[in-house]
Amino acid sequence: MSVDQYSGSSASVSGVSQSDVELRNSSPLTSPPSSHQSPSPAKQSNHTPPSSPPKEQSGNQATLQAPLLLETTSAQNVNAYTTATADDAIDPALKGLSDSFPAGPDDLQVQDPALDDFSWLPDFAPNNQSPAAVSGGANPMWPINTAFNSLPSTQPPSSTSESPSSPLARAGSANWSNGENATDLESLVAGSVEKQGGNAGKSTNIRASAASSESGFETGRDEGVPPPKKKSHARKQPEGHIKRARNAFILFRKHITDSNLIPPSVEVKHQNISVVAAKMWKEAPQEVRREFQEKARLEKEEHQRKYPGYRYQPVFRRTDIIRRRVRKDPAEDEKVDAVAEALIKGKAGGELEKEIKDQLVTRSDASENESETSTKSRSRRRREVGQLSKGAVRAQRAQARAKQMRQNLLGSNLLNMSFYNAANARLASSTGTNDYHARQDAAAAAGMAPPNGVMNGPHGHTHPGMQYVMDTYMQMGYGMDGRPLQMGGSYSGEAYGGIAQSGPAPTGVESEMYRLPPIDGNGYEWQAPPAMDYWEQGGVAPDIAPPPQQGYPMEEGYYAPGYEMEGVPAEHNMEYRLPLLMEASREDGRSFAERAPGDLIANAYAHGENESRDLPSMRQWTHEGQQTPSNHVMFSERLFDGALGSAGIPERPERDDALGMFDQAMEHAGEVAQW
DNA sequence: TTAACGGTGTAGGTAGACTT
DNA sequence: AAGTCTACCTACACCGTTAA
Numbered sequence A: 001m002s003v004d005q006y007s008g009s010s011a012s013v014s015g016v017s018q019s020d021v022e023l024r025n026s027s028p029l030t031s032p033p034s035s036h037q038s039p040s041p042a043k044q045s046n047h048t049p050p051s052s053p054p055k056e057q058s059g060n061q062a063t064l065q066a067p068l069l070l071e072t073t074s075a076q077n078v079n080a081y082t083t084a085t086a087d088d089a090i091d092p093a094l095k096g097l098s099d100s101f102p103a104g105p106d107d108l109q110v111q112d113p114a115l116d117d118f119s120w121l122p123d124f125a126p127n128n129q130s131p132a133a134v135s136g137g138a139n140p141m142w143p144i145n146t147a148f149n150s151l152p153s154t155q156p157p158s159s160t161s162e163s164p165s166s167p168l169a170r171a172g173s174a175n176w177s178n179g180e181n182a183t184d185l186e187s188l189v190a191g192s193v194e195k196q197g198g199n200a201g202k203s204t205n206i207r208a209s210a211a212s213s214e215s216g217f218e219t220g221r222d223e224g225v226p227p228p229k230k231k232s233h234a235r236k237q238p239e240g241h242i243k244r245a246r247n248a249f250i251l252f253r254k255h256i257t258d259s260n261l262i263p264p265s266v267e268v269k270h271q272n273i274s275v276v277a278a279k280m281w282k283e284a285p286q287e288v289r290r291e292f293q294e295k296a297r298l299e300k301e302e303h304q305r306k307y308p309g310y311r312y313q314p315v316f317r318r319t320d321i322i323r324r325r326v327r328k329d330p331a332e333d334e335k336v337d338a339v340a341e342a343l344i345k346g347k348a349g350g351e352l353e354k355e356i357k358d359q360l361v362t363r364s365d366a367s368e369n370e371s372e373t374s375t376k377s378r379s380r381r382r383r384e385v386g387q388l389s390k391g392a393v394r395a396q397r398a399q400a401r402a403k404q405m406r407q408n409l410l411g412s413n414l415l416n417m418s419f420y421n422a423a424n425a426r427l428a429s430s431t432g433t434n435d436y437h438a439r440q441d442a443a444a445a446a447g448m449a450p451p452n453g454v455m456n457g458p459h460g461h462t463h464p465g466m467q468y469v470m471d472t473y474m475q476m477g478y479g480m481d482g483r484p485l486q487m488g489g490s491y492s493g494e495a496y497g498g499i500a501q502s503g504p505a506p507t508g509v510e511s512e513m514y515r516l517p518p519i520d521g522n523g524y525e526w527q528a529p530p531a532m533d534y535w536e537q538g539g540v541a542p543d544i545a546p547p548p549q550q551g552y553p554m555e556e557g558y559y560a561p562g563y564e565m566e567g568v569p570a571e572h573n574m575e576y577r578l579p580l581l582m583e584a585s586r587e588d589g590r591s592f593a594e595r596a597p598g599d600l601i602a603n604a605y606a607h608g609e610n611e612s613r614d615l616p617s618m619r620q621w622t623h624e625g626q627q628t629p630s631n632h633v634m635f636s637e638r639l640f641d642g643a644l645g646s647a648g649i650p651e652r653p654e655r656d657d658a659l660g661m662f663d664q665a666m667e668h669a670g671e672v673a674q675w
Numbered sequence B: 001t002t003a004a005c006g007g008t009g010t011a012g013g014t015a016g017a018c019t020t
Numbered sequence C: 001a002a003g004t005c006t007a008c009c010t011a012c013a014c015c016g017t018t019a020a
Helices: A020-024 A060-068 A085-089 A091-102 A106-110 A131-136 A143-150 A182-196 A209-215 A250-256 A270-283 A286-306 A332-342 A349-366 A368-379 A390-411 A413-429 A434-448 A534-539 A600-610 A620-623 A637-646 A658-672
Strands: A472-479 A484-488
Touching: A250 A270, A250 A286, A270 A332, A332 A349
Parallel strands: none
Antiparallel strands: A472 A484
């Protein structure tokens, strides 16, 4: 695997997208990228002095250079203690870009001694320190001191330095050390650090991995190789968040991970490494503990110096939430114990690996009798017959969501409104059985409701395209909030008759209204109702009242009786109403209009049923899944077709068929939705 | 239908400092 | 006293997308 794969252009590795790079490359940085520690003006990214914040810089080169270059010259301590922002602020991909830009004056600003001089920090890098330097010479044999220089670098340092996926950890990083592998590099580092002295050359400033990141406040690297920035999985913190100063144990633990003490072949899970670190910490000599405690103390002081007003304010988080349960493996616990024990005894690296492997073999032999049990245990994880896989469950969920979305769409008032209008258009434009006057005359003569083909209102009045006005409620489906939508008529009494039957006519229902826009340009339009409501003309019964001059449905225009809403312009008097509930069906023995469902299509079906036609009843619909959660019938393609048929509308193949109208309605619903 | 994959978020494990 | 947060990063969960 080449180093190039870890270059900044590799989004998958670096965690930085190309677009991200381009964006930052093409626009001035207003702030250090991902910087989450800038609470006060005094708190600048340590590599960017307050006098020259990135946002004030001009020019691409300077803009990029200052915030991107984290080079720490030897003028500073090798262990320069930069803030934690450094690692986050400096995009590894952009670090690589720094090569493309010559160091400008801004570069010098990076070396603000007030902010960047962390020479106070004791050098705890095991690779460039003698064991005595680390432990004060008191415990030279303690593994924390002795193991480093002899360890094969199989355990990659931590992410902020060199993670397992880092180029450094993967031997053969030519850009890092001219082909030297990581082990060689580390041995080189000790000398390199010492050699640097006052050398301000940056390319030779190769630091020990442990020292580079132990503070968590990364200092610069060899800018030739952009260090991979692993995507942080830490809890997201708000912008400007200041991390706490680390305590001795945390520093100790990081030291463990940075020092390759535990080969990955032995342990890679950091949960277990934490356990090992804890055991080691408890067993650590006082000298070692003191060193880390002193380091923590210094870090704390520096933290206070940098953030004088800082106050630790933990965020309250719920603790009663169900956390993910991870299966505990007793064998793993044993291994952790063994690793810690071996480390404390002074074994590390290959020796440690061998020791652990031996122990595992021994345990394996000893627990041979238990293998069957463990097998059974493992088998429990297998899928049982008929049990859906994780992916299958996921797919089912996705399908359910999609279905729900379709349902919502179908149930939306917009779609149903389109259905209604489409059906109405067919009704209004149909001929033959829908001869209004003929049926009116016939019905009047017979003293009964008009024949099939038209839907009645409560007054028995029929007219193609106006049925909904006569009936009390027009089920429009469901709004996006899940509440049923209905379209009401003109009168307060009639408009809410469905509900009023079981109680007083609702008042204040207007508050439950939804107002929809007039629809134009789609073959019909809602128009302002006539000033005179034809239902109340001269006390004439509506069913025999002559049609008004205005407000009648035409082929491409539907008129509605007036309904004035407070605050609604007169030209928008046609309203869709949102009652609390819809009357879906009524008992027999009443008039058709009373027992008919308030749904247009349901009306049609019910009417057809009343005519002894072989049509499904509401109950059947329910069983067929055409029922809404609140027992209302929803429009659907099938219902739409059925409605046309039950309404006695002859098929007209030469024109748009029902399916075409359905599609048209769907399309229109989409258009309305965009309104 | 399912696996694979990319992206995102977080539990887990520790000690100590710190706040509430 | 209880809970958070520092360090670390893998494993896992979850989602959406894509391909077989």
